[in-house]
Amino acid sequence: MDFGFTAEDEAFRVEARAWLGEHAKDAQDRRTWERTLGKAGWIGLGWSEAGYGNRSATLTQQVVWAEEYARSGAPPRSGHIGEKLLAPTLIAHGSEDQKARFLPPIxxxxxxxxxxxxxxxxxxxxxxxxxxxxxxxxxxxxxTGQKIWTSLAHEADWCFVLARTDPDSTRHHGLTFLLVPMDQPGRIEVRPIRQMTGTSDFNEVFFDGARARAEHVVGGEGGGWRVAMSLLGFERGVSTLAQQVGFAAELERVVRTAVETGAVGDPVVRELVVRQWAELRVMRWNALRTLGSSGHVGAPSVAKLLWGGWHQRLGELALRVRGAAAAVGPAEWSPSAPYELDEVQHLFLFSRADTIYGGSDQVQRTIIAERVLGLPREPRG
Incomplete structure (x- = not known):
C-alpha cells in the first residue's frame, strides 16, 4: 500500500490542526475533554463502522489525526482504552445489541x-x-478475584474482564470475556499503585462478587481467549505513529540539552544521538509498512521490541547529556514536601518499565520465535 498522503488527507490535516488549535488550549479535566472530542466526532475514527456519533476516516486520515493530536499538546486521553481496544473488539465479536449499547457512549x-x-x-x-x-x-x-496494573481504573465506568467461568479448566480454556460496571460499592475496590515517578496511573482492582449481566458476555461463555487475543491485535496500530511523534519531541529536547551542556562535543554522545534518530526513522517506516500490509502475526511484537528498548535508551541518554544536575531535585525541594520530577527525570524513571509493560521483551521474542519462525514451543512450568 502506498502510504503517501493525498490532497484529501492534507485537507483533513488542516481541519484537524485548526480544531485542535482552537480547543486543546482550553481543555480542562480529562473527562470533559473526552466529551469535547466526542461532540465533534473525533472519537472512533479507526472503527470499521460509522454511525455511532463518530466520523468515518481512511487509514491515512487516522494517521493524520494521531500525528496532529500528538503535536498539538492536547491532554492525554482517558477514553483510548474504550475507543482503541474495546470498540474494535465489539465490532468484530459483539452482538448488535452490545454494539448499540456500548459504542455510542464511547x-x-x-x-x-x-x-x-x-x-x-x-x-x-x-x-x-x-x-x-x-x-x-x-x-x-x-x-471474584484481583487484577493489577489496571490503567485508569480509578476513572473508569466499565471494565472488560477476562475471567475463568469453568472451574475445572486450565490455561486458555474455560475463559470468558465479561463487561463489568465499575460502580459497585462493596463489590469492587480500586487501589492506586504509586509509581517511582510519584504518579498513580495504574491500579489494583479487587472483585468481591461483582455483578456482570449474561448479555454482556462477548464471544460466548468459554470464548474469552479468542476474544482477548483479538483485542490485543488492536492494541498497536495507528497509535504507534502518534507515539513516535512524542518520541521525536523528546529526542529533540535531548539534543537541545546536549548542545546547551556541551555534551554534544563528546563523540560517543554524538554517535548515540545519531543512532537514536536513525532508529526512530526505522520505527516510523516499519509502522507505516505494517499498516499498509495485510498484517502479520509478529508485527506487533516487533514494534514493541523496537520502541521499548529505544525509549529506554533515550531516557539513559537524557540523563547522560544533562550531567550531574539530572540527579538533583528542584531548588525549592524540602524533605517535608512531595518531590517533583522534571521532564528528564520522569523520562528516565518511567522508561524503565517500557520493556516490561504491554508484554515484556521476553514474551515478544517468544511470540516471534514460536508463531513466526516456527521454533519449538517454550517449556511451560
Missing amino acids: AAGDELWCQGYSEPGAGSDLAGVRTKAELGADGTYRV
Missing part, C-alpha cells in the same frame, strides 16, 4: 473503560488467569 466520551487482564500471577502469561466468574440463578455472573 464515541460521545460519556463512558470510560479499563482493561481487566493482568493479575499478580498472570501478567505476561495471561493464560494463568485465576479471577472467577460464576453464573447465578438470576442470570448474572459473580466475579
Whole structure:
C-alpha cells in the first residue's frame, strides 16, 4: 500500500490542526475533554463502522489525526482504552445489541473503560488467569478475584474482564470475556499503585462478587481467549505513529540539552544521538509498512521490541547529556514536601518499565520465535 498522503488527507490535516488549535488550549479535566472530542466526532475514527456519533476516516486520515493530536499538546486521553481496544473488539465479536449499547457512549466520551487482564500471577502469561466468574440463578455472573496494573481504573465506568467461568479448566480454556460496571460499592475496590515517578496511573482492582449481566458476555461463555487475543491485535496500530511523534519531541529536547551542556562535543554522545534518530526513522517506516500490509502475526511484537528498548535508551541518554544536575531535585525541594520530577527525570524513571509493560521483551521474542519462525514451543512450568 502506498502510504503517501493525498490532497484529501492534507485537507483533513488542516481541519484537524485548526480544531485542535482552537480547543486543546482550553481543555480542562480529562473527562470533559473526552466529551469535547466526542461532540465533534473525533472519537472512533479507526472503527470499521460509522454511525455511532463518530466520523468515518481512511487509514491515512487516522494517521493524520494521531500525528496532529500528538503535536498539538492536547491532554492525554482517558477514553483510548474504550475507543482503541474495546470498540474494535465489539465490532468484530459483539452482538448488535452490545454494539448499540456500548459504542455510542464511547464515541460521545460519556463512558470510560479499563482493561481487566493482568493479575499478580498472570501478567505476561495471561493464560494463568485465576479471577472467577460464576453464573447465578438470576442470570448474572459473580466475579471474584484481583487484577493489577489496571490503567485508569480509578476513572473508569466499565471494565472488560477476562475471567475463568469453568472451574475445572486450565490455561486458555474455560475463559470468558465479561463487561463489568465499575460502580459497585462493596463489590469492587480500586487501589492506586504509586509509581517511582510519584504518579498513580495504574491500579489494583479487587472483585468481591461483582455483578456482570449474561448479555454482556462477548464471544460466548468459554470464548474469552479468542476474544482477548483479538483485542490485543488492536492494541498497536495507528497509535504507534502518534507515539513516535512524542518520541521525536523528546529526542529533540535531548539534543537541545546536549548542545546547551556541551555534551554534544563528546563523540560517543554524538554517535548515540545519531543512532537514536536513525532508529526512530526505522520505527516510523516499519509502522507505516505494517499498516499498509495485510498484517502479520509478529508485527506487533516487533514494534514493541523496537520502541521499548529505544525509549529506554533515550531516557539513559537524557540523563547522560544533562550531567550531574539530572540527579538533583528542584531548588525549592524540602524533605517535608512531595518531590517533583522534571521532564528528564520522569523520562528516565518511567522508561524503565517500557520493556516490561504491554508484554515484556521476553514474551515478544517468544511470540516471534514460536508463531513466526516456527521454533519449538517454550517449556511451560
